[in-house]
Amino acid sequence: MAAPLTLLxxxxxxxxxxxxxxxxxxxxxxxVEVVSPLTAWKRVIEGLALLDLGVSPYSxxxxxxxxxxxxxxxFVVDYAEITFMLADVITxxxxxxxxxxxxxxxxxxxxxxLEADRYPMDCLELVRSPTQMxxxxxxxxxxxxxxxxxxxxxxxxxxxxxxxxxxxxxxLCTIKKNxxxxxxxxxxxxxxxxxxxxxxAPAMLYIMQRxxxxxxxxxxxxxxxxxxxxxxxxxxLFVIICLSFFLLGSWDYIxxxxxxxxxxxxxxxxxxLFWYFFAxxxxxxxxxxxxxxxxxxxxxxxxxxxxxxEHPVFLxxxxxxxxxxxxxxxxxxxxxxxxxxxPLWSHLHRFLRNIFLVTCVLIACSALFPVLxxxxxxxxxxxxxxxYAITLLFNVAQILLVSDYFYAFLRREHHLTYGLxxxxxxxxxxxxxxx
Amino acid sequence: xxxxxxxxxxxxxxxxxxxxxxxxxxxxxxxxxxNNWAVLVCTSRFWFNYRHVANTLSVYRSVKRLGIPDSHIVxxxxxxxxxxxRNPKPATVxxxxxxxxxxxxxxxxxxxxxxxxxxxxxxxVLTGRLPPSTPRSKRLLSDDRSNILIYLTGHGGNxxxxxxxSEEISNVELxxxxxxxxxxxxxxxxxxxxxTCQGASMYExxxxxxxxxxxxxxxxxxxxxxxxxxxxxxxxxxxYTFYLLEFLEDIxxxxxxxxxxxxxxxxxxxxVSTPGHRTDLFLRDPGSVLITDFFGSVRKVEITxxxxxxxxxxxxxxxxxxxxxxxxxxxxxxxxxPVSEIIHQKPKQKDxxxxxxxxxxxxTLILLVFFRAYGIKHLKHIF
Numbered sequence: 163m164a165a166p167l168t169l170l171x172x173x174x175x176x177x178x179x180x181x182x183x184x185x186x187x188x189x190x191x192x193x194v195e196v197v198s199p200l201t202a203w204k205r206v207i208e209g210l211a212l213l214d215l216g217v218s219p220y221s222x223x224x225x226x227x228x229x230x231x232x233x234x235x236x237f238v239v240d241y242a243e244i245t246f247m248l249a250d251v252i253t254x255x256x257x258x259x260x261x262x263x264x265x266x267x268x269x270x271x272x273x274x275x276l277e278a279d280r281y282p283m284d285c286l287e288l289v290r291s292p293t294q295m296x297x298x299x300x301x302x303x304x305x306x307x308x309x310x311x312x313x314x315x316x317x318x319x320x321x322x323x324x325x326x327x328x329x330x331x332x333x334l335c336t337i338k339k340n341x342x343x344x345x346x347x348x349x350x351x352x353x354x355x356x357x358x359x360x361x362x363a364p365a366m367l368y369i370m371q372r373x374x375x376x377x378x379x380x381x382x383x384x385x386x387x388x389x390x391x392x393x394x395x396x397x398x399l400f401v402i403i404c405l406s407f408f409l410l411g412s413w414d415y416i417x418x419x420x421x422x423x424x425x426x427x428x429x430x431x432x433x434x435l436f437w438y439f440f441a442x443x444x445x446x447x448x449x450x451x452x453x454x455x456x457x458x459x460x461x462x463x464x465x466x467x468x469x470x471x472e473h474p475v476f477l478x479x480x481x482x483x484x485x486x487x488x489x490x491x492x493x494x495x496x497x498x499x500x501x502x503x504x505p506l507w508s509h510l511h512r513f514l515r516n517i518f519l520v521t522c523v524l525i526a527c528s529a530l531f532p533v534l535x536x537x538x539x540x541x542x543x544x545x546x547x548x549x550y551a552i553t554l555l556f557n558v559a560q561i562l563l564v565s566d567y568f569y570a571f572l573r574r575e576h577h578l579t580y581g582l583x584x585x586x587x588x589x590x591x592x593x594x595x596x597x
Numbered sequence: 598x599x600x601x602x603x604x605x606x607x608x609x610x611x612x613x614x615x616x617x618x619x620x621x622x623x624x625x626x627x628x629x630x631x632n633n634w635a636v637l638v639c640t641s642r643f644w645f646n647y648r649h650v651a652n653t654l655s656v657y658r659s660v661k662r663l664g665i666p667d668s669h670i671v672x673x674x675x676x677x678x679x680x681x682x683r684n685p686k687p688a689t690v691x692x693x694x695x696x697x698x699x700x701x702x703x704x705x706x707x708x709x710x711x712x713x714x715x716x717x718x719x720x721x722v723l724t725g726r727l728p729p730s731t732p733r734s735k736r737l738l739s740d741d742r743s744n745i746l747i748y749l750t751g752h753g754g755n756x757x758x759x760x761x762x763s764e765e766i767s768n769v770e771l772x773x774x775x776x777x778x779x780x781x782x783x784x785x786x787x788x789x790x791x792x793t794c795q796g797a798s799m800y801e802x803x804x805x806x807x808x809x810x811x812x813x814x815x816x817x818x819x820x821x822x823x824x825x826x827x828x829x830x831x832x833x834x835x836x837y838t839f840y841l842l843e844f845l846e847d848i849x850x851x852x853x854x855x856x857x858x859x860x861x862x863x864x865x866x867x868x869v870s871t872p873g874h875r876t877d878l879f880l881r882d883p884g885s886v887l888i889t890d891f892f893g894s895v896r897k898v899e900i901t902x903x904x905x906x907x908x909x910x911x912x913x914x915x916x917x918x919x920x921x922x923x924x925x926x927x928x929x930x931x932x933x934x935p936v937s938e939i940i941h942q943k944p945k946q947k948d949x950x951x952x953x954x955x956x957x958x959x960x961t962l963i964l965l966v967f968f969r970a971y972g973i974k975h976l977k978h979i980f
Binding site: 213214232236340342346401405408409 | 948949950951952954955958959962966969970
């Protein structure tokens with residue numbers, strides 16, 4: 163499978179090269195859907211220029227990147243395009259390898275269950291076969307590389323691409339049950355934007371599953387593993403933060419980066435939900451609603467992980483989706499990451515109910531974003547409500563997508579336990595609903 | 598009987614004239630003005646203030662008839678009565694009932710019309726502080742040899758005059774504007790006539806020299822309107838200006854009527870209000886001031902074939918000796934920004950480098966992680 167992957171990578175890189183050299187690169191780099199105040203390339207250059215003039219880049223409201231990004235781009239700023247293309251390639255390859263390994267695990271587990279006769283007779287058509295799953299890794303890599311969202315994000319040189327690369331590597335290390343590296347990459351991802359902390363739970367669950375540690379709070383080995391993982395995670399986070407102190411010799415970056423992400427002072431419109439709400443919020447209630455919105459991101463971790471503790475990779479997918487939808491400054495690059503994991507669940511298609519609607523809405527909204535932006539900002543014949551409506555619709559479609567997959571997944575699990583054709587007590591046909 | 602007397606008088610004048618050319622030269626310069634200007638302002642709008650427009654237009658008519666050209670008249674009318682929807686006789690403005698006299702005519706040139714008549718524009722016209730794009734017809738291009746007639750009419754009160762139902766000019770502002778005109782040498786002598794209620798309050802505050810002022814009523818009195826025309830439906834003129842117009846109709850460019858006669862226009866029996874005047878700031882005796890000094894544009898021309906010696910010869914000014922200090926000193930501003938450092942042609946040099954300790958610490962960590970993850974056996978490949 164190396165050859166198709168290489169071909170895919172070459173195609174992806176050439177598309178990006180072509181777009182870098184065209185005049186669209188400047189237009190795309192300014193679009194608010196693709197760059198946010200956290201990830202914009204313009205701000206990175208501004209921060210580096212400020213540094214050359216002897217001023218701390220964190221003074222003022224321009225630069226919100228972490229010091230490690232400063233360190234990286236100090237040396238590669240002339241080769242920025244290659245860096246971002248390399249980041250995309252790394253993510254695609256990492257996802258490819260991770261999914262390949264995961265498929266092997268899934269098939270192994272399935273074989274165990276079949277031999278243990280856990281599946282009722284009539285649901286054998288739900289059982290997956292290796293031939294079905296042969297092309298899934300390639301599909302995952304393809305969806306990531308050739309996704310228009312990813313291409314736009316790369317051409318805009320948004321540092322979201324780097325974030326995605328770190329998350330991809332984290333995913334790879336988790337699947338390869340490498341505790342230390344997974345914790346370290348997660349710490350790096352959390353260091354850059356706070357939200358990946360919610361991915362701790364699925365990572366821990368998956369590695370415990372692979373190491374045959376039962377997920378039960380009564381077992382000592384469970385707690386010992388949790389302590390180990392958290393120690394490495396928090397320790398490396400601490401080390402990285404302290405190391406960043408030594409780059410510029412000050413703690414300025416903490417309010418500039420983490421304070422900015424958490425307190426959302428910049429209300430530039432983007433595809434998220436925060437800006438409109440907080441633009442019209444009274445000062446009195448701002449803190450309250452800020453807490454509500456931020457808790458919303460972290461809130462789904464515990465219930466979902468209790469429900470999906472047998473299926474940590476699906477939990478990871480759901481966490482990534484929740485993070486991309488509800489984070490304070492989402493961009494299309496974040497969406498691209500969890501969309502690329504959709505081929506993993508292609509076997510659920512027969513249970514998906516809203517997929518046509520969701521696809522149409524997502525495509526329509528993506529097309530309408532620039533239109534309504536133009537109408538609002540340039541023609542003056544629309545106002546922010548129009549743009550926010552499309553944002554809202556886009557996010558609703560994403561949430562519908564995620565919940566649809568959730569429903570399909572659970573339904574398949576239910577069928578695998580109780581049989582495909584469900585009967586009520588009196589023998590008539592029953593249907594399954596997600597309450 | 599009159600004719601021989603007149604002949605005698607002319608003869609004596611002629612004889613004395615030839616002998617006393619020098620004295621006539623003195624007369625030639627007596628009023629000391631060389632050009633005339635008029636600023637005529639009506640400040641009210643709406644149909645029921647027809648009479649204010651008629652007031653202004655009748656003064657305009659007289660002034661034009663007596664010789665001031667349109668280029669020297671700034672006419673400001675706040676509303677258009679001639680073409681008002683309610684005018685039963687469009688394109689006319691009458692001053693006498695039964696439509697005896699149409700003061701609008703064919704050749705009225707209105708310089709400021711409608712909403713352009715504001716306090717700001719009026720004061721800018723007087724002081725000359727207009728934007729460079731203002732056309733000549735809207736400017737008062739007077740100099741220090743100009744006699745200016747200023748006529749204001751409208752609704753007023755004690756110390757103010759209302760412009761356009763939305764703003765007022767106060768007597769203090771007016772006095773200060775005239776002082777600006779004096780300091781900028783924009784007039785030689787100025788005659789100020791105002792026909793409003795309590796009009797005398799508007800000239801109370803004048804303090805610049807060579808101002809003479811007339812008003813239609815004293816403080817506490819109202820100026821009344823003259824007569825309505827039942828066909829048009831409104832009052833056509835105010836009393837004071839009506840009788841002023843009648844007075845001016847008898848004036849012709851060669852009249853020798855003087856200001857004292859003007860002060861007698863519209864006594865209380867005719868005007869009901871008491872007209873007032875103020876001459877304390879005026880340097881000449883009002884009796885020696887001709888009406889045509891302000892209302893007309895009369896040029897004194899005396900034809901003589903004799904050469905006239907002006908008493909003092911004009912002396913050439915001596916050139917001031919140019920000394921070394923008078924070399925032109927080049928002035929320039931100091932640079933506010935270090936321009937030469939900002940716009941430099943050198944390639945951008947990255948002055949900032951990450952501290953060495955940081956680099957060392959980072960790479961040590963990376964190496965540690967690598968070896969911990971992949972085993973110590975790779976170490977032998979490095980060293």
